[in-house]
Amino acid sequence: MSGAMDEAKVGVYVCHCGGNISDVVDVKAVAAELGKHPQVAISKEFAFMCSDAGQKLVIEDIKSGKINRVVVAACSPALHELTFRKALQRADLNPYLYEHVNIREQVSWVHKGDHDAATRKATSLTRAGVEKILRQDRLESIHVGAAKRVLIVGGGPAGLKAALDSAARGLKVTLVEKSGRLGGHLHEFDTVYPGGQSASELLGKLLSAVSANPAITVVLGAEVKTWDGFVGNFKAVLSTGDAVNAGAVIMATGYRHTAPSAGEYRFGKDDRVITLPALIEQMKAAPRGPLTRGGRAVRSVAFIHCVGSRQIEGVHAPQEDGKVNDYCSRVCCTAALHTINALKERQSDLAIYDLYRDIRTYGRGHEAIYEQASKNGVLFFRFTEEAQPEIRESSVVVKDVLTWNQEVELPADLVVLVTGVKPGEVAELTAMMKLPTGSDRFLQEAHPKLRPVEVANNGFFLAGACQAPMDLVESAAAAGAAASKVAAVLSKDFITLDPYVARVDAEKCTGCEACLPECAYTGALFMNGSKKAEVNAALCKGCGACVAVCEPRALDLAGWSLDQMEAMVDAMASEVAP
Amino acid sequence: MKAHTLVIGAGIAGLQAALDLAEQGRQVVLVEKNPSIGGRMISLSKVYPTLDCASCITTPRMASVAHHPLIHTLTYTEVLGVAKNEDGTFRAHLRKKPRYIEEDKCIGCKRCEEVCPVYIRDDFEHQLGAKKAISIPFTNAIPQFPVLEPQSCTWCGACANACPVDCIDFTQESRDLFVEVDAVLLATGFQLTPIDAKAQYGGGKLRNVISSLQGERLLAPHGPYGRVLRPSDGKVPDSIAFVQCAGSRDASLGVPYCSRVCCMYAIKQAMLLSGSLPTADITIYYMDIRAFGKGYEAFYQNAKAMGINFVKAKVGRIREIEDGNLALRIERQEGTAQPEEAQHDLVILSLGLTPQWNPGQLAWEVKTASDGFVATPGAPLDPAATTQDGVFACGTATGPKDIVDSIMEAGNAATEVGKRLEIRAPMVPGGAS
Numbered sequence A: 001m002s003g004a005m006d007e008a009k010v011g012v013y014v015c016h017c018g019g020n021i022s023d024v025v026d027v028k029a030v031a032a033e034l035g036k037h038p039q040v041a042i043s044k045e046f047a048f049m050c051s052d053a054g055q056k057l058v059i060e061d062i063k064s065g066k067i068n069r070v071v072v073a074a075c076s077p078a079l080h081e082l083t084f085r086k087a088l089q090r091a092d093l094n095p096y097l098y099e100h101v102n103i104r105e106q107v108s109w110v111h112k113g114d115h116d117a118a119t120r121k122a123t124s125l126t127r128a129g130v131e132k133i134l135r136q137d138r139l140e141s142i143h144v145g146a147a148k149r150v151l152i153v154g155g156g157p158a159g160l161k162a163a164l165d166s167a168a169r170g171l172k173v174t175l176v177e178k179s180g181r182l183g184g185h186l187h188e189f190d191t192v193y194p195g196g197q198s199a200s201e202l203l204g205k206l207l208s209a210v211s212a213n214p215a216i217t218v219v220l221g222a223e224v225k226t227w228d229g230f231v232g233n234f235k236a237v238l239s240t241g242d243a244v245n246a247g248a249v250i251m252a253t254g255y256r257h258t259a260p261s262a263g264e265y266r267f268g269k270d271d272r273v274i275t276l277p278a279l280i281e282q283m284k285a286a287p288r289g290p291l292t293r294g295g296r297a298v299r300s301v302a303f304i305h306c307v308g309s310r311q312i313e314g315v316h317a318p319q320e321d322g323k324v325n326d327y328c329s330r331v332c333c334t335a336a337l338h339t340i341n342a343l344k345e346r347q348s349d350l351a352i353y354d355l356y357r358d359i360r361t362y363g364r365g366h367e368a369i370y371e372q373a374s375k376n377g378v379l380f381f382r383f384t385e386e387a388q389p390e391i392r393e394s395s396v397v398v399k400d401v402l403t404w405n406q407e408v409e410l411p412a413d414l415v416v417l418v419t420g421v422k423p424g425e426v427a428e429l430t431a432m433m434k435l436p437t438g439s440d441r442f443l444q445e446a447h448p449k450l451r452p453v454e455v456a457n458n459g460f461f462l463a464g465a466c467q468a469p470m471d472l473v474e475s476a477a478a479a480g481a482a483a484s485k486v487a488a489v490l491s492k493d494f495i496t497l498d499p500y501v502a503r504v505d506a507e508k509c510t511g512c513e514a515c516l517p518e519c520a521y522t523g524a525l526f527m528n529g530s531k532k533a534e535v536n537a538a539l540c541k542g543c544g545a546c547v548a549v550c551e552p553r554a555l556d557l558a559g560w561s562l563d564q565m566e567a568m569v570d571a572m573a574s575e576v577a578p
Numbered sequence B: 001m002k003a004h005t006l007v008i009g010a011g012i013a014g015l016q017a018a019l020d021l022a023e024q025g026r027q028v029v030l031v032e033k034n035p036s037i038g039g040r041m042i043s044l045s046k047v048y049p050t051l052d053c054a055s056c057i058t059t060p061r062m063a064s065v066a067h068h069p070l071i072h073t074l075t076y077t078e079v080l081g082v083a084k085n086e087d088g089t090f091r092a093h094l095r096k097k098p099r100y101i102e103e104d105k106c107i108g109c110k111r112c113e114e115v116c117p118v119y120i121r122d123d124f125e126h127q128l129g130a131k132k133a134i135s136i137p138f139t140n141a142i143p144q145f146p147v148l149e150p151q152s153c154t155w156c157g158a159c160a161n162a163c164p165v166d167c168i169d170f171t172q173e174s175r176d177l178f179v180e181v182d183a184v185l186l187a188t189g190f191q192l193t194p195i196d197a198k199a200q201y202g203g204g205k206l207r208n209v210i211s212s213l214q215g216e217r218l219l220a221p222h223g224p225y226g227r228v229l230r231p232s233d234g235k236v237p238d239s240i241a242f243v244q245c246a247g248s249r250d251a252s253l254g255v256p257y258c259s260r261v262c263c264m265y266a267i268k269q270a271m272l273l274s275g276s277l278p279t280a281d282i283t284i285y286y287m288d289i290r291a292f293g294k295g296y297e298a299f300y301q302n303a304k305a306m307g308i309n310f311v312k313a314k315v316g317r318i319r320e321i322e323d324g325n326l327a328l329r330i331e332r333q334e335g336t337a338q339p340e341e342a343q344h345d346l347v348i349l350s351l352g353l354t355p356q357w358n359p360g361q362l363a364w365e366v367k368t369a370s371d372g373f374v375a376t377p378g379a380p381l382d383p384a385a386t387t388q389d390g391v392f393a394c395g396t397a398t399g400p401k402d403i404v405d406s407i408m409e410a411g412n413a414a415t416e417v418g419k420r421l422e423i424r425a426p427m428v429p430g431g432a433s
């Protein structure tokens, strides 16, 4: 190692992040300070290191032989570590001879008030980065083979489209559906907004394409029971006993309707009060003629929006887990208005009152549905979360902010609660697959802007309403996007993984087995024939739990070795010493 | 030139689709009419709902595209025509506009820009700032080549003298290119409704009435003034109003639909403004707040908690009073009944989104719908297909939408293109086809 250190020439690049960093940190001072390090050959600052020009700086310095290790002090590595590793690769340097130091989230954004201290901290962190990379070995990424099969969990519209898309790309598909039939919520609708197509026709097309496709194996009434493996080689056993070996997984477990809480708007107590999905079901079952309730004709209907959505703590009863649903359910406004227009078409003299907080007909063709409802004579009333409508004997009372908080009493033979959506029942799955969920309990994407269908866990992708409420257009887009990512992962002959895994120095290993119980990943760490610990690099997640208990220091983490950590701590500690 | 796919437009949708296809081993020609890739997103300040700085998250995508061995990017290039051949392939006629520099020589050193004596309005800053008649379009533009604006250039020769590699070429002409592809993907994006479309708001006349994209630039880390100042006199504004639906949900403007992103970007800009001007009063005049996406409602509620005023009202007329300040005639839709006048010293109009390019002008079968955006007859289940077999569309080319929804559609479009290629140009094991 000392041999490698002698010839190591580090390039340090301090990023302004267009003011995000340089407004607080004296980036010139940081670069100057680091330039004094004996093994730092180049130390510069630059406006946007991530820009093409910034990357070019690094590449040219490598190519001209001035440096052979790189430290960039910039934003979070989550954003740009990969960017620079790729730049190193383009300069024919081992991409793991790179260290990304975060002086934005960890310095400039949190120490706005104290420029001197922020500059010192940035210098100290960057110096630690230099010490770390000086002790870095030339790591190589790990290659694993990939099963050319994708497992899709959930057979709603999103799962069906993802299955067809994946099969069309030459992959084998196993589609697991918990219920006894494919189609998810598409079964519930008569026609769908915004285009008004027949839901059963849309579903029919999907189903016949799926059943005609020999590459797709559908398993109905089944769930994933056991889970193992890693990207390229996941192993699932289904409740039917079927074993599935898949290279990637698409989650398409969709949503559930929220139920009004006990007594909310007299739901469950007053049989005039029903939910929107119940009304849609009733209309689908009896597609023509006037609406009836308990055998009697309905002459007036009041719709109340945002039941189970946009809830406010203290105002609404919490869900089972103690939290309120504070999100907007996205689909309900347009779904309600689409249903209202269908009602008006059957029964033009029906009086309809729409009680809302905001009308969110945001999508292509949605506003026209709202317009149509107004033209159809629907009357709109706006209430605030503090003053919710009240259900009376044969009417609804609303404090209407549109008419200066007048209390209006509206006759209502039927009250329709526009309920929201919550994620499908996936607690067991997420625990088993170790998948992240957000505070809204939906499955969590890798980045809410840039990576909506990817998951932080390698090999998992999201399609449709399991990630967030969305309509069919959006669910179809998400499904196609997930299929695109899967095609990219599985189109190559092998999958590339980062080399940050545990490794064993067999000479030091005493075979004490203290590490074995610490490993949480089946098969990742085991005793080999010569009674020494051994690591399966494809299964190891690099958590370091084994390293912590290894007394002879035989175990270490590649890229995060104990040596490196010590040198980093020393670098930072020497800074504060007088 | 031959490739699997032609992607038209290098905004976030086109970039993502090109990357997805290239990651699947497909050759892409990406054509962009502007001098840099990145589209609208690269000019935004921060993006809702994460408040990531737009530059920070767009540049890596731009760089990955620029460096991908399977993506051939043509910037400053226009599409003159696309014709379908007998065998189902497409032949695209492109025209590369002259930058008046030799691209293979230029090193992006900016010496030309430094010595140029002519200042012109900066389109990237939406007219709020100035740039030189020869300049690199913006800090993190890709590629880092300067562009010379021939209408403004005085042909003084200063740039040519200063250029260390002798790459300025005043005689450069446009160059025509032809590309043969199996599929075409439209990602041609949006533009804002004209600022003066609603005369009563004074946009284009009153200097302190600005567009939402100008608002983005005022707040961007590399913006025209480096901080938030109002255009008329450089004063730090302390009462700012947003007028929502200033170009949408209004049949009289030909935009009856909702532009989908304005509620959220106004809330975002309001939050950023209140961050940089803590004592300023900020008011959003709105019809409905449409915070429908993942995490958006919480974003809206945070803005309310930060003290941003949300007023459900129609804004009738904006006129200038003394010192460039503005008086807005508003009709509240809650609270009082009387029309009233509110005063602000900067007004940001949340203009609507309309298509940037009409593909119907080419001689092919691609049609637009009544809203002017590319028609997608396969929706809801096949939202990327257009009226012409082999041509697909995604992002704001098919209607207003935000970044995350554009990215999802881009991924889906890559799948649909990929499915077509699977039939027309099957992959052979090992990658190439």
Ligand SMILES: Cc1cc2nc3c(=O)[nH]c(=O)nc-3n(C[C@H](O)[C@H](O)[C@H](O)COP(=O)(O)OP(=O)(O)OC[C@H]3O[C@@H](n4cnc5c(N)ncnc54)[C@H](O)[C@@H]3O)c2cc1C
Binding pocket: A153, A154, A155, A156, A157, A158, A159, A176, A177, A178, A179, A181, A182, A183, A184, A185, A186, A189, A191, A192, A193, A194, A222, A223, A224, A252, A253, A254, A255, A256, A257, A276, A277, A280, A331, A332, A335, A338, A420, A421, A424, A425, A426, A429, A463, A464, A465, A466, A470, A471, A472, A473, A475, B380
């Ligand atoms: C009242 C209402 C009306 C609507 N109307 C429209 C409309 O008119 N137009 C429109 O575009 N959109 C509409 N939508 C939205 C539409 O329903 C969704 O976009 C669509 O159903 C989402 O599809 P999905 O496949 O993601 O989820 P889902 O339809 O929910 O399907 C998920 C599937 O996964 C299965 N599953 C769940 N958990 C598991 C598990 N653990 N293992 C195996 N399988 C599992 C479920 O059984 C189900 O079959 C409406 C929504 C609501 C609430």
Ligand SMILES: Cc1cc2nc3c(=O)[nH]c(=O)nc-3n(C[C@H](O)[C@H](O)[C@H](O)COP(=O)(O)OP(=O)(O)OC[C@H]3O[C@@H](n4cnc5c(N)ncnc54)[C@H](O)[C@@H]3O)c2cc1C
Binding pocket: B008, B009, B010, B011, B012, B013, B014, B031, B032, B033, B034, B037, B038, B039, B040, B041, B044, B046, B047, B048, B049, B077, B078, B079, B187, B188, B189, B190, B191, B192, B212, B213, B216, B261, B265, B268, B356, B357, B394, B395, B396, B397, B401, B402, B403, B404, B406
């Ligand atoms: C003021 C404002 C603020 C916003 N803030 C946010 C935000 O915070 N978060 C968020 O999620 N979204 C935001 N958005 C929305 C966001 O800008 C869009 O979702 C996104 O830019 C759409 O990307 P796109 O690729 O579809 O289109 P564009 O960004 O418009 O890209 C289209 C590209 O195609 C090129 N092009 C067009 N026609 C041709 C042609 N004929 N030939 C070649 N090239 C062509 C254009 O030059 C352009 O580069 C905001 C929008 C506005 C107006």
